[in-house]
Every structure is written in structure tokens, then in C-alpha cells.
Amino acid sequence: MRRLLQLGQPQVDQPRRAPHQGGSCMSSLLIAAGAALGALGAEPPKPATGLHDLVQADGKYSTVLSSALNDGRLNLYASHRSHSSHRSHSSHSSHSSGSGSSYRSYTPAPTYTPAPSYTPPSTYVPSTTSATPSTQSLQPTRLTSPSSTGTTRGAGQESSPSAIPLPRSTPAPVQGPKKDPVDLKMLIMRVQAALFSRGYDPGAIDGVMSAETQAALRQFQKDHGLPITGTMTTQSLNFLGVRL
Amino acid sequence: MLPLETKATITGTPSHRLLKVASLAEMAAGRHPYERMALDLRGLPGSVRSPALLALPWGALLTDSGSTQDFARPTISLEGDPNIARPGDVLELDTVRQRAAVRYRRGDKGNVLFATERCNSFCLMCSQPPRDIQDDWRVEQLCSLVELIDEAEPSLAISGGEPTLLGAGLHKVIAKCAQALPATHLHVLSNGRLLSDTRLADLFRGVHPNLSWGVPLYGDHFALHDYVVQSEGAFAQTLRGLYALDAAQQRIEIRVVLVKPSLERLEQIARYITRNLPFVEHVALMGIEPIGFAKAHHQALWADPADYADQLSEATQLLARAGLAVSLYNLPLCTLPRALWPFARQSISGWKNDYLDDCAGCTAKSQCGGFFSWVSPKWTSRAVHPIKEDLACPAY
Numbered sequence: 289m290r291r292l293l294q295l296g297q298p299q300v301d302q303p304r305r306a307p308h309q310g311g312s313c314m315s316s317l318l319i320a321a322g323a324a325l326g327a328l329g330a331e332p333p334k335p336a337t338g339l340h341d342l343v344q345a346d347g348k349y350s351t352v353l354s355s356a357l358n359d360g361r362l363n364l365y366a367s368h369r370s371h372s373s374h375r376s377h378s379s380h381s382s383h384s385s386g387s388g389s390s391y392r393s394y395t396p397a398p399t400y401t402p403a404p405s406y407t408p409p410s411t412y413v414p415s416t417t418s419a420t421p422s423t424q425s426l427q428p429t430r431l432t433s434p435s436s437t438g439t440t441r442g443a444g445q446e447s448s449p450s451a452i453p454l455p456r457s458t459p460a461p462v463q464g465p466k467k468d469p470v471d472l473k474m475l476i477m478r479v480q481a482a483l484f485s486r487g488y489d490p491g492a493i494d495g496v497m498s499a500e501t502q503a504a505l506r507q508f509q510k511d512h513g514l515p516i517t518g519t520m521t522t523q524s525l526n527f528l529g530v531r532l
Numbered sequence: 533m534l535p536l537e538t539k540a541t542i543t544g545t546p547s548h549r550l551l552k553v554a555s556l557a558e559m560a561a562g563r564h565p566y567e568r569m570a571l572d573l574r575g576l577p578g579s580v581r582s583p584a585l586l587a588l589p590w591g592a593l594l595t596d597s598g599s600t601q602d603f604a605r606p607t608i609s610l611e612g613d614p615n616i617a618r619p620g621d622v623l624e625l626d627t628v629r630q631r632a633a634v635r636y637r638r639g640d641k642g643n644v645l646f647a648t649e650r651c652n653s654f655c656l657m658c659s660q661p662p663r664d665i666q667d668d669w670r671v672e673q674l675c676s677l678v679e680l681i682d683e684a685e686p687s688l689a690i691s692g693g694e695p696t697l698l699g700a701g702l703h704k705v706i707a708k709c710a711q712a713l714p715a716t717h718l719h720v721l722s723n724g725r726l727l728s729d730t731r732l733a734d735l736f737r738g739v740h741p742n743l744s745w746g747v748p749l750y751g752d753h754f755a756l757h758d759y760v761v762q763s764e765g766a767f768a769q770t771l772r773g774l775y776a777l778d779a780a781q782q783r784i785e786i787r788v789v790l791v792k793p794s795l796e797r798l799e800q801i802a803r804y805i806t807r808n809l810p811f812v813e814h815v816a817l818m819g820i821e822p823i824g825f826a827k828a829h830h831q832a833l834w835a836d837p838a839d840y841a842d843q844l845s846e847a848t849q850l851l852a853r854a855g856l857a858v859s860l861y862n863l864p865l866c867t868l869p870r871a872l873w874p875f876a877r878q879s880i881s882g883w884k885n886d887y888l889d890d891c892a893g894c895t896a897k898s899q900c901g902g903f904f905s906w907v908s909p910k911w912t913s914r915a916v917h918p919i920k921e922d923l924a925c926p927a928y
Contacts, residue, residue, distance in 0.1 A: 482560030
């Protein structure tokens with residue numbers, strides 16, 4: 289993706305420890321605003337007057353203002369709270385492209401109603417960055433070869449036909465990446481690993497959003513001045529150094 | 533100093549020969565596929581070791597030696613010092629010989645991409661005597677290694693053997709570094725002879741944002757240089773190579789190893805560099821490494837720096853006056869005139885920072901480059917003595 293403006297942020301894969309550096313503060317506000325635009329309630333939007341206009345004005349340039357770890361990547365799992373809600377995900381997949389996108393060019397149609405035959409509104413312009421989420425955003429958890437992914441799922445994961453990930457080379461219909469229980473489990477495991485290696489106790493590293501893990505996440509968010517949600521918000525992932 | 537290789541018990545067949553040792557931090561970062569990492573289970577509390585964690589498609593699991601637990605993945609347990617492999621390091625596994633070698637060590641300042649065992653020169657003091665074998669397979673192996681090296685690695689040397697013998701293969705390795713390690717400083721140690729072919733030198737134009745070349749020059753005259761490198765025509769080729777590198781906009785360091793014949797003409801060599809190679813960005817004057825071929829040529833090579841203080845001073849000042857950066861390596865401070873101390877550098881490699889018993893009471897020890905780990909009295913200057921003054925306010 290193009291980065292026309294960089295606000296002095298190192299691009300390396302590092303947690304930003306200081307929560308209120310100019311760049312990361314701005315970018316987190318923008319992410320929050322983007323989430324608000326995406327009509328998602330998971331990342332609590334910060335009340336900021338004028339930001340909406342700013343983001344819209346910025347939108348036509350299709351640039352990313354800073355380069356936090358997961359900028360431009362789609363966090364499908366930001367609102368995930370516990371393991372028990374797994375089964376509902378597959379039925380949501382048809383309109384998952386409306387969840388938590390930070391695309392600048394994406395403006396939801398006012399008359400949007402979730403329907404199985406959902407087609408993206410015409411204002412949805414896949415910018416240069418839009419190809420990234422479908423391929424790259426899932427890459428780290430996709431790094432497993434197909435055969436070994438099978439093995440992983442065999443190890444104690446309910447497998448429903450809809451959970452089988454599509455090969456990424458298949459030209460998927462324009463509905464964006466799907467939530468996927470295997471990806472979710474992998475992401476939770478990496479968040480648990482990150483919490484553990486930073487001295488928090490997420491319990492067993494097993495890919496289950498347990499009470500312990502949520503508590504550790506909440507404590508981490510509290511210690512870093514982040515909104516305390518106990519969920520894997522993009523901001524928390526950035527601070528944890530977990531790449532989406 | 534930790535060894536680079538050890539016996540290991542390797543069960544199963546790891547999916548890759550090269551594996552990155554991964555703690556949970558590497559797992560969280562998700563920069564490498566699981567298949568290319570070995571999860572370090574040593575010291576990981578049982579409470580976090582879930583079956584789901586162990587069932588991930590790890591290339592291998594690094595376990596405590598003597599561990600009897602049964603794992604579904606290939607396992608490695610290392611003999612000896614457990615610190616031989618730490619998270620972030622890259623291990624090469626030899627399942628046949630049951631050995632593991634460290635190919636990259638996180639935090640070590642002397643990591644080398646070893647390009648080839650072959651060389652087209654046979655320098656009198658070669659520390660790494662060449663072998664004439666076909667080892668082009670190293671190109672692919674290095675590309676694979678580069679993928680596993682930390683993005684934040686400050687510097688890597690590319691050495692051998694003579695790396696340019698890989699031809700376009702060397703370009704491939706450096707281009708791979710440009711892609712995977714764009715922020716890492718690469719320093720290629722080459723005799724520059726093959727770069728006299730400008731087509732080869734031109735390959736490296738703009739290939740990596742932070743690339744430099746270290747090229748040795750042992751004489752101001754062909755007879756001297758060709759004698760030291762034991763190869764006829766080498767001087768002319770190296771000079772053409774230096775000019776070709778400059779034409780390809782490469783950064784160049786000239787290295788002069790202080791062997792006796794070169795030390796005798798050091799002032800003339802320095803003048804030759806200032807007049808003919810003013811574009812070089814750094815000149816390194818380096819003490820001999822008493823290993824390899826050097827051991828067989830003690831008589832021809834050894835010169836006590838204490839006997840050549842004038843030559844060293846003249847040459848160093850001449851280069852400095854010409855505006856070239858000069859550094860002295862592998863020369864203990866006590867063997868150098870005080871005026872040269874600002875030019876003396878502490879070596880960056882672990883095997884070069886050893887000290888003698890004499891050094892115990894020396895007040896300059898913390899600033900001194902010390903000795904090679906394999907130094908012997910034969911290769912030690914008689915000027916070596918502990919410096920007793922208070923250096924809180926340096927003399928220079």
C-alpha cells in the first residue's frame with residue numbers, strides 16, 4: 289500500500305509502549321473513527337468532533353497516515369468475547385465485510401440491511417489497500433500448509449463444513465474475508481502467547497477466550513491506557529505486537 | 533564464547549533443515565510460519581503447554597535434554613550449554629549426524645552469511661583456508677536463512693571464501709536481504725578480483741539500501757600485493773574491481789592486514805590509497821589473526837607492532853589528513869603509541885575480545901580490543917603490559 293505521509297512511526301514490528309505519541313494517538317483515533325464508519329460497536333468510538341469530516345476528507349486520497357502494525361488490516365475478531373459464541377460466526381459471514389473495516393473509502397449505504405444476498409454498495413471502492421486484507425490479513429494464521437491445518441483442526445476443534453477455509457487463490461465473491469473458527473483460535477493463541485511473554489497470565493495457551501485470558505487482556509489494556517474491553521481490539525493487537 | 537555446533541538428539545523429520553528457535557514472543561509476532569520455527573519448550577511452565585499449542589504445525593519442538601515426553605512433532609534436544617540456542621537464533625539440523633549448528637545468533641555482532649568455501653586467492657595469512665568444492669547450494673540455503681533472521685538485525689557480514697565466486701548467486705542473496713532485511717547493514721568481504729568484470733560489479737548497483745564492501749589491499753605495487761595473496765595478476769584485478777565498484781556507486785572499505793611485508797611499506801600503501809582510491813570511505817589497518825595459513829608462515833608474516841610504531845603513525849596520520857576514516861583493529865592499546873589510541877577500535881567479534889593474564893591489572897582494558905582467542909606468545913607483542921595510569925581523563 290502507498291504511504292504518502294508517515295508521522296515518524298517506525299515500521300518495525302514493535303509494540304508502541306507510550307500510548308500518547310502523536311502518531312499512534314492520531315492513528316488510533318482514525319482507526320476508531322473508521323470503526324464507527326463501519327457501523328461496528330466493538331471498538332468504542334471516541335467522541336471526537338470534526339474527526340468524521342476529517343476522515344471523510346482524507347478518504348479521497350486513500351492513504352494511511354501512519355503505519356501502526358495492523359493499519360489497513362481487517363480485524364474480524366475485535367468483538368470476540370468468548371468461545372461459546374463460536375457457532376454463530378459462520379452464519380454471520382455473508383455480511384462480515386461490514387465489520388470493523390478501516391478502509392478510508394468505505395462509506396456504508398444508509399439503507400443497508402443485512403441480507404443473504406448482500407452486495408456491497410456501489411460506493412465501496414476497493415482501493416489499492418483493499419486487496420491486502422483478503423490475502424495478507426489472514427496470512428500469519430494461514431502460514432500453515434493445508435495438510436497441517438487439517439491436523440490442527442483435528443486436535444479438538446468442532447469442524448463444520450462452512451469452517452473449511454477457502455484456498456486464497458480462489459477468486460472469492462466480493463464479500464471480503466470470512467470469520468473462520470480456525471483463524472480465530474490461532475489468533476487467540478497468539479494473543480495468549482503475547483500476553484504470556486509480556487508477563488501476564490492468560491492461562492493455558494489453547495486458543496480459547498477463557499475468563500483468565502480476558503482478565504489478562506483487560507489488565508494489559510488497563511496498564512497501557514487502552515479502552516478496557518477484554519477483547520482483541522486492533523489497538524490491543526498493535527500494542528501486543530500481534531500481526532493480524 | 534559459545535560453540536556454534538553441538539550434538540543433538542533429533543527425533544522425527546523436521547520439515548526444514550533451518551529452523552528459527554521461537555519463544556512465545558516469536559509465535560505472537562507471527563513473522564514466520566510455524567513450519568519454520570522450533571518452539572522452545574525449555575523452561576515453559578506446564579500450565580501454558582496446552583495440547584492445542586503443541587499440536588500447531590511446528591517445524592520441531594526444542595525440549596530439555598533427557599525429556600521423555602512423547603510429542604507428535606519432531607523434537608530436538610541439545611547437549612551441552614543450553615544457551616547455545618536461544619529464542620531468535622536459527623539452527624541448522626543434521627538428522628543423519630544428529631547435530632545442530634547455529635547459523636544465526638540473535639544479539640551477536642559477528643553473524644556471517646557464509647557464501648562459499650572456494651577462493652581464487654591463497655593469501656599467506658588466510659584465516660579461513662579455502663577448499664575447492666562445489667558449494668553453489670549455499671545460495672539457496674542462505675536465501676532461506678535470510679528469511680529467518682531478525683528484521684531488526686543491525687549488521688551482517690557476507691564472507692567465505694570469496695563471495696563473488698557465486699557470481700549472480702551473490703546478487704541473489706543480497707537481493708533477498710534487500711527484501712527481508714532492508715534495514716540491516718551488509719558488509720561483503722571480497723578480494724574484488726572478479727569485480728574487475730564490470731558486468732558483475734554493475735549487478736550490485738542499488739541492490740540493497742545499506743551495502744558496503746571490504747576489499748583488502750596489501751601493497752602499493754603489484755609484486756608486493758601479488759606475493760601476499762599468492763596470485764599473479766591479483767593487484768591489477770583488485771584495482772579494476774575497486775574502480776568498478778566505485779563506478780557502480782558502492783561503498784568501499786580498504787582493509788590492510790599488517791603482515792610484515794606490508795607493514796614495511798605501510799606509509800607508501802597509505803599514500804597510494806589517498807592518491808588513487810580517494811573515494812573509499814574507510815581504511816582498516818588490521819593485526820594478523822594467528823590461525824589458518826598464518827600459523828605456517830609465522831616467519832614471513834609476524835612483525836611486532838612495537839617495532840613499527842613510526843610506520844603505523846605515519847600511515848594513520850597520512851590517511852586521516854587526507855580525510856579518510858581510519859581504524860586500527862586487533863592491536864592492543866599497550867602496543868600502540870598514545871597518538872594512535874583514538875583510531876583503535878574494539879573488535880566487534882566475540883572471538884577477538886580475549887585478554888591475557890597480564891591484562892588483569894590494566895586500567896585501559898575496558899577500552900582495549902584485546903586479543904584473538906587463539907593468540908599464543910609467538911604472536912604477542914613484547915610491548916604488551918598492563919597500563920596503570922588513571923584513564924578517567926584520557927590522554928588524547
